[in-house]
Amino acid sequence: xxxxxxxxxxxxxxxxxxxxxxxxxxxxxxxxxxxxxxxxxxxxxxxxxxxxxxxxxxxxxxxxxxxxxxxxxxxxxxxxxxxxxxxxxxxxxxxxxxxxxxxxxxxxxxxxxxxxxxxxxxxxxxxxxxxxxxxxxxxxxxxxxxxxxxxxxxxxxxxxxxxxxxxxxxxxxxxxxxxxxxxxxxxxxxxxxxxxxxxxxxxxxxxxxxxxxxxxxxxxxxxxxxxxxxxxxxxxxxxxxxxxxxxxxxxxxxxxxxxxxxxxxxxxxxxxxxxxxxxxxxxxxxxxxxxxxxxxxxxxxxxx
Numbered sequence: 001x002x003x004x005x006x007x008x009x010x011x012x013x014x015x016x017x018x019x020x021x022x023x024x025x026x027x028x029x030x031x032x033x034x035x036x037x038x039x040x041x042x043x044x045x046x047x048x049x050x051x052x053x054x055x056x057x058x059x060x061x062x063x064x065x066x067x068x069x070x071x072x073x074x075x076x077x078x079x080x081x082x083x084x085x086x087x088x089x090x091x092x093x094x095x096x097x098x099x100x101x102x103x104x105x106x107x108x109x110x111x112x113x114x115x116x117x118x119x120x121x122x123x124x125x126x127x128x129x130x131x132x133x134x135x136x137x138x139x140x141x142x143x144x145x146x147x148x149x150x151x152x153x154x155x156x157x158x159x160x161x162x163x164x165x166x167x168x169x170x171x172x173x174x175x176x177x178x179x180x181x182x183x184x185x186x187x188x189x190x191x192x193x194x195x196x197x198x199x200x201x202x203x204x205x206x207x208x209x210x211x212x213x214x215x216x217x218x219x220x221x222x223x224x225x226x227x228x229x230x231x232x233x234x235x236x237x238x239x240x241x242x243x244x245x246x247x248x249x250x251x252x253x254x255x256x257x258x259x260x261x262x263x264x265x266x267x268x269x270x271x272x273x274x275x276x277x278x279x280x281x282x283x284x285x286x287x288x289x290x291x292x293x294x295x296x297x298x299x300x301x302x303x304x
Contacts, residue, residue: 007253008250012141015249016145016211019242019249020200021042028193030291031193032293033082036088036224038200040100041099041196042070042201042203043103043219045070045203047069048068050062050214054115059209062205066202070198073200074200078190083186089295107216168192175296179298186298207223229244230248236291248276251272252273255273
């Protein structure tokens with residue numbers, strides 16, 4: 001029993017940054033923009049969030065700074081790929097390479113003066129946190145956990161219950177038709193990418209500020225690409241994205257726990273989450289709901 005409790009606890013902590021980043025990627029891809037640069041946005045949020053946390057000791061200010069950092073990188077993505085019509089994949093890949101390298105360089109130059117920030121306090125939900133076994137796991141976590149839950153609820157309302165959600169779907173389905181119906185594809189997609197940057201910044205901060213208390217080169221560790229995989233696994237639907245994020249987080253936690261108690265090649269165990277990804281992709285291959293205009297820009301470039 002203790003084995004599964006420890007796996008579940010680790011799974012929750014591993015799922016939070018993946019889920020927050022995947023929610024942002026979901027917004028972007030539903031609008032028709034495949035945001036490969038989300039890894040760079042997460043790296044910016046992780047680094048700036050940690051810097052501000054080290055200076056102020058205030059996680060709320062650090063979180064806001066991480067959002068600004070993520071949005072700033074997302075602004076580059078939007079201005080180049082959406083407004084100038086440059087290939088989305090190439091633009092995102094450039095950010096994927098450039099931003100993590102830049103944050104690693106800046107950290108290397110200043111790491112002597114940086115300290116390890118204290119762990120965030122756990123926030124107990126009255127009464128619910130007292131439930132045996134379940135309470136301490138699901139109702140006694142730091143603020144990033146509760147933020148991810150609130151983001152899921154808020155995003156459900158935005159996507160499925162607001163005109164903006166319909167505009168996102170229209171831009172992802174057929175941008176030319178959406179434009180003819182009075183929807184500004186340029187501005188809708190720009191707002192979606194900026195929102196993605198905000199989510200990615202928070203996801204990055206949830207690692208350095210919420211989980212580790214420090215920054216290191218490569219701290220994101222490919223989680224941006226995993227977030228993209230989660231959106232695909234989730235068939236571009238919110239419920240599917242949540243399920244996919246939890247499945248990958250749980251599998252990764254199981255891998256880490258097994259590696260500490262079983263004599264088995266670590267490299268083989270590292271394959272476990274991706275085996276789950278392949279299985280989920282295969283099982284859902286006939287239920288794909290990819291936005292038809294994903295990765296395709298509106299003809300021409302914006303002038304206003």
